[in-house]
Amino acid sequence: MPRLLLLLVILGIAVIIYALFDCIMSRAESVRSISKPAWFFTILLVPLLGAGLWFLFGRPGRDDRPAQRQKRGPTAPDDDPQFLRDLEVRRRQEAREAEQRKRDAEERAREAEKKKNDEGTASDGKTA
Template sequence: MPRLVLFGVILVAAVIIYAVIDCIMSRANEVRSISKVSWVLAIILVPVIGAALWFLFGRPSGGSGGSGPRQPRRPSAPDDDPDFLRNLEIRRRQEQKEAELKAREAELRAREEQQDRRSDDGKPGA
């Protein structure tokens, strides 16, 4: 029985320590309900209830609490992504330039053929 009590005390202490560290590592503007300092005091002064309340009502919605590096939010749709839109615009311009280049090449070939026909027509007796 004493071992079970000791295990329970260690478990409760670990949860409280984790709650305090999680609260301290959280960004102040993401903490819900009350201020960050108030949460730390609540967790320390009313250990079990304070830690439980922190996990239920105070912890940031993301669930990570601020531990570890945060990844920037990626747009949910391609038309919200500025990189995608920029690449789309670049691709559109390149395709437009290629189409203009092909049209110019076709025009030059047509002129060259026309000049060849004129020069062939002007040559005597072939």
């Protein structure tokens, strides 16, 4: 019997300590029901009951925890701002390259036309 009692006391102290640390580590604006300092003193002054009430009514919900929100990244590529920026940069670069290829092709066509005209004028001058 004394061993069981000792085990229950140790377990109760562990729950109280966990509740205190959980209360301390949570953000003040995400704590439910009463203020964070009030929860801290409730857990400290009314140990097991305060810890139980903290877990039931004071602890922030899962959606309120900032660490879990930060761990989740974008779920799809179109939700990722970095991906969208990279995509836009790539699109603009490809458009510039296509425009440059078009200008180069037009320049080559003009040079070929000019060369053809020069050869035609030169051949007309030789026969006359």
